[in-house]
Amino acid sequence: MSRDRSGDGKRSPDGKPEAEQPPWRRDFPIDTAQDAYVARRDYAKFLVLTSLAFVVGQFGIAFAGLKRAIARAPAREVARVEDIPPGGAIVFHYPGPHDPCLLVRDVDGSFVAYGQKCTHLACAVVPHVDKKRIGCPCHEGAFDMATGRPLAGPPRRPLPLVKLEVRDGAVYALGVEDRTV
Incomplete structure (x- = not known):
């Protein structure tokens, strides 16, 4: 894709210069190169948080089972x-x-x-x-x-x-x- 004429490094999705872009694209500028970029640090945070959520869920299931076992109905x-x-x-x-x-x-x-x-x-x-x-x-x-x-x-x-x-x-x-x- 080509860069626009302003020289700021932003690219439009269709590669046309900014003067030829439709009005809605000028109102909502999205840098497609930066739109899909995920830093390693952000990816690592996502993995750690997802793993933590799974661990907390497993402990929750184990706790519920233990609670059910302890609170058995009386005779x-x-x-x-x-x-x-x-x-x-x-x-x-x-x-x-x-x-x-x-x-x-x-x-x-x-x-x-x-x-x-x-x-x-x-x-x-x-x-x-x-x-x-x-x-x-x-x-x-x-x-x-x-x-x-x-x-x-x-x-x-x-x-x-x-x-x-x-x-x-x-x-x-x-x-x-x-x-x-």
Whole structure:
């Protein structure tokens, strides 16, 4: 590209002298040679700041996981054994008041509990104890009642498992395990 006639070293993008430039280019002069120039110092600052942002993000993720591990939900009684007949189910809220869970008693008398929100679009799931399934009525999804793993429909992740303990005639929820596989 050629320099303009003023001799100040600035070049226009089309290389024409300044007298031949359109009015808008004179109002908004941009030195294209300097426009794309990045000094090594500026580039190094960018790399350091970007790396620092990634490190801070990783520490944030680790801190959140640690905080979640420390603040585990306390054990809480969710039902009495005699209140749930074999083949029955109840809804309870654990660990918080906005976390619905489903406690199912199989016909053999064993208990299992899962989060009641479908892992596809958070519809409320319902037990089908006779079929050994937990179904989602929204999109015909189905989960295995024994494992909580998806069997049919759009859900790809298993239901969150609520860890249980039965003692002294009561069922206690001990914690929630979010599972991905």
